[in-house]
Amino acid sequence: xxxxxxxxxxxxxxxxxxxxxxxxxxxxxxxxxxxxxxxxxxxxxxxxxxxxxxxxxxxxxxxxxxxxxxxxxxxxxxxxxxxxxxxxxxxxxxxxxxxxxxxxxxxxxxxxxxxxxxxxxxxxxxxxxxxxxxxxxxxxxxxxxxxxxxxxxxxxxxxxxxxxxxxxxxxxxxxxxxxxxxxxxxxxxxxxxxxxxxxxxxxxxxxxxxxxxxxxxxxxxxxxxxxxxxxxxxxxxxxxxxxxxxxxxxxxxxxxxxxxxxxxxxxxxxxxxxxxxxxxxxxxxxxxxxxxxxxxxxxxxxxxxxxxxxxxxxxxxxxxxxxxxxxxxxxxx
Numbered sequence: 001x002x003x004x005x006x007x008x009x010x011x012x013x014x015x016x017x018x019x020x021x022x023x024x025x026x027x028x029x030x031x032x033x034x035x036x037x038x039x040x041x042x043x044x045x046x047x048x049x050x051x052x053x054x055x056x057x058x059x060x061x062x063x064x065x066x067x068x069x070x071x072x073x074x075x076x077x078x079x080x081x082x083x084x085x086x087x088x089x090x091x092x093x094x095x096x097x098x099x100x101x102x103x104x105x106x107x108x109x110x111x112x113x114x115x116x117x118x119x120x121x122x123x124x125x126x127x128x129x130x131x132x133x134x135x136x137x138x139x140x141x142x143x144x145x146x147x148x149x150x151x152x153x154x155x156x157x158x159x160x161x162x163x164x165x166x167x168x169x170x171x172x173x174x175x176x177x178x179x180x181x182x183x184x185x186x187x188x189x190x191x192x193x194x195x196x197x198x199x200x201x202x203x204x205x206x207x208x209x210x211x212x213x214x215x216x217x218x219x220x221x222x223x224x225x226x227x228x229x230x231x232x233x234x235x236x237x238x239x240x241x242x243x244x245x246x247x248x249x250x251x252x253x254x255x256x257x258x259x260x261x262x263x264x265x266x267x268x269x270x271x272x273x274x275x276x277x278x279x280x281x282x283x284x285x286x287x288x289x290x291x292x293x294x295x296x297x298x299x300x301x302x303x304x305x306x307x308x309x310x311x312x313x314x315x316x317x318x319x320x321x322x323x324x325x326x327x328x329x330x331x332x333x
Contacts, residue, residue, distance in 0.1 A: 007226075019120050020118050022101060029084040030087075032090035033082045041126075043122070052068070057136070066082075118195050133274075172194060207221065276299055283298070
């Protein structure tokens, strides 16, 4: 019996997600950390445990102030800079190895920053799905209310997420803080597992915000659109039409289409195709599963139509994708 799951559970279930906590920073002002563009599929994240920081992503929005309790994820892997905002020449940082991560410290004497840094790694083609449907910069505010001094900017979450999720996320960060400060047996595996859970909880909290950013998270904030998201993720093989989806949401086709275009910049049919292609990529990794069967499982009666759609989305044929994935596991033949 197949469970009917919520759309976020389906999305996370179809992706191969791996978290990795790499660095704990302890800096006194002035300080600065520079990150270049990440490799494909990598999403850097930072958790401000105490102190404050200025986040700059050049060409992608205004500088954003971060405070204690803030979590930022660069979902597109964009180059970015974190600094104390003083404009002074930063004190050089030195790194030392702890048992399970790297500690980076400087000799600055100003306000101190305590920050955890890591990355979420998504296997292709799921990284493309995330880039297409999440904002480039996702900021989660977990500390209490007064944010007026931070100057919230586009991409930040200013609403009031569900209290249970907020408590869970704060508890998770508390565990990461404690685990990163101790040389515990199995600590490396624990920190990475907690990083993976951080990704799921951050997306859940963002989707519950009153003012979620653009993309799927914004659609999730509209309860009337929930039926469309549910069937797209739970029954992607069904030949859904715009009329069927709009009827389930009790709105006109034009209204449904407008909501999708305003929030996501894509139509419901484009989301359906993207979900199908992500599932197809997973199916093609399975040995002994024919392309014909994969096409049928993701809603294509014509293998030729499936091949065209798959090639257009991934830039390679299903056969080439299958071969490339096999070589990753076994090496070139």
